[in-house]
Amino acid sequence: MSNRKEMIERESRLEQLVSDLLAEAKQQGATAAEAGVSSDAGLSLTVRMGEVETIEHTRDNGLGITVYFGQCKGSASTSDLGPEAVRDTVKAACNIAKYTTEDSCSGLADAELMAKDLPDLDLCHPWDIDTDTAIELSKQCEAAARSLDSRIVNSEGASLSTHAGLHVYGNSHGFVGGYPTSRHSLSCSVIGQEGDAMQRDYWYTTGRASTDLEAAEAVGQKAAQRTLSRLGARQISTREAPILFQSDAATSLLRSFTGAIRGAALYRKSSFLLDQLDQQVFPDFVHIHENPRLLKGLGSAAFDGEGVATKAKDFISGGILKSYILGSYSARKLGMQTTGNAGGVRNLAIDPGTLDLDGLLKEMDTGLLVTEMMGHGVNMVTGDYSRGASGFWVERGEIQYPVEEITIAGNLKQMFQQLVAVGNDEERRGNMRTGSWLIENMTIAGS
């Protein structure tokens, strides 16, 4: 999928497939239908200890359809895009719709909300890289990590992956839209040893265009530095202390926030942020917003999973909850209007503050810098939070020593209220963009 002309041809083939699917659904008696088709190809390879370990050529196709018979719904999907499988898939969806219950909230998003302008968001920059060059780049990355320090004794390797694909969505309102995307990444994970104890850490870089990636050597060096910094980690005693979540760890707090204001969690009453619209959820300096049409953005799209036009919006302004995250189904359940977020948020960001990580350490004075969390101990119904963590103990604004085998616990609702500062050390590698978060107080369990 290297050239533009081929992309355009593929796109029109997928559009044809979507329209065939919708026609087949109509033929089989559906009163409305929506379908998505995607096709993606790529290369993933890993080099370990200076040698090639795996080379994987990926080629993924998929098609999914949802049919409505009045307000009864059925869905089906397949990885086989042959005509027979397509017919069977539609038939399976129609059969399921006979047994689902009529649901007054179910159906396509309203026709007038369909995206009308589909700007090119500059999301596709295929990487014309051959296997040998990719191997060479991965080798350089791993070598930079392994040669940094004699305490780097082993490696899980360096991996490069490059993918480009197309996604087309259409529905029986007549909407059809599609766009090509690409994504490339380079990562490295190495192991350090001091005495008997081993530690592992990693670093990665990712982007829509290969030119946006960090240099291979820099990725390797960061991976090694992160591993080295963990050597000699110890448990600390149980205590209460301020917690500074380093930016890459802080993205998970943003994810917990978005999880709590998702329509499905709200209408099921399984969120710790029920009925908080227009209420103060964060301190007043906090501004959280999404920009779905960001050029080259890793989460960008001009329309959501239902064809609804995406638009920039605030979720938190002045610390106050301004909008939920809704698709048309959850919106109808809540008696509201879709926010164009079927499929989730796109390029969510919290405004950076003025302090860098060092400044935040000084601001915290004494406490725990958390660099990694483990496990799934977040209760989205109550907000109760208890996760494994590792990081560094900090005194007088200076890192003292690495810490591991501890948990940090609190309640997300209070943690959000107790957000003291957000750093300007922004994590920009994913769909969630944030600096580090300083939380006033949490419980650390240890020895």
Next chain:
Amino acid sequence: MPNFIDIARSVLLEPAGLQESDLEHVLDQLLSYNIDFADIYFQAGRIESWALEDGIIKEGAYNIEQGAGIRAISGEKTGFAYTDELQLSALLEAGKTARAITRAGEQKRIKIAQALTPAERLYQPINPLNSLTEQEKVDLLRQVDAEARRQDPRVKQVMVNLVAAHDVVLVANTDGLLNADIRPLVRLSVSVIAEEGNRREQGSGGGGARDAFSYLIDQDRALGFARDAVKQALVNLEAEDAPAGTMTVVLGSGWPGVLLHEAIGHGLEGDFNRKGTSAFSGRMGEKVASSGCTIVDNGALPGRRGSLNMDDEGTPTQNTVLIEDGILKGYMQDNMNARLMGGLSTGNGRRESYAHLPMPRMTNTYMLAGKHDPQEIIASVDKGLYAVNFGGGQVDITSGKFVFSASEAYLIENGKVTRPVKGATLIGDGADVLTRVSMIGNDLQLDQGVGVCGKEGQSLPVGVGQPTLRVDELTVGGTNT
């Protein structure tokens, strides 16, 4: 009973006009390229799921996953490609891509033979999707919903999911092996929200097996899962803040065996040990657990969620002793890692689908029973935590640190289970935690059959189990200091 290979041939090869000589042709082409080993994995998977919410059958979905993956191994190098088109030309093309891992070499010829152990032993080659009519499936969901709501008026929301999967797989390799498996899998899960005043809590239950839907209906199992979910939610409505710090923890039998999966299971997978990246690397024969601790990974239990007649490389599954009476005895291996470490596959080579590479993975991992009465174990604790239900866990196999999160737990005070406490994450060190096991119950139980294990982005069904265990020191991540 029809032969598995005949069934797989009729599902996977015949519709595509493929014959065994075609598979030999593809493998010949691979071996002629300095490849030590290569295999082809065909899969035709069907998954059907139904969801009930707000008392109505809200969604149903049907998924077809079909294709073939071709892998070529040369030393420690692996080349991999796959296709969703089951045609000779597509297979040859994928083979050409996979073998690019090496330069050209001498010519060899492969003759594949039917496996001698087509082991139709652990489950029947049925298609569970057809084992109930659609009407019966949605009726079952409604009965589960009614059972949950009937338990207590505080139950405000009930979500029920019913899933059936049918996988037909066929493996052929350059050692001349041809083997097949027909894998049924059913699962029902229930999640409830209970409300009292302005407090809301959740509870969940569920189970499944490699069987027909009748498994869920027999012995009213599905209704039992609904009652389990409600009980958990109601207990949590009363729960106080969990304690924080290192203390004695009694783990219940069954699903709390997720401890073993995280603390030692992943660390004993062959790939990490071949590479020397596991906290257990090079520790074979050492004492890593208290005397009396014997832990196995057993893929050959009849009907269990983690069981397989053969693994995804065509090797029959087996009962592998990992730790015997506290001593580290064995790793879990797939073909490639076993070869490189000079051993044999233990039947643990598993993959999520044809589009993923196999690697050493767990099946059903559990500790054998000891001699203590569970009540005696609780009575032995002055002050501690009794954790009976868990959500997921995670491990850093290199540092050996692992977590698992309790979803139902109680305080033990003066030898008695007293008040419920909120869920909390427990954290420990895998190579050390089992040396702190001081009492092993006589009540070994396996989990109900809902486990999913993730590794390098691949998800697989697994089982865990254990008897009631007393662990003398484990760090509990509550908020109450």
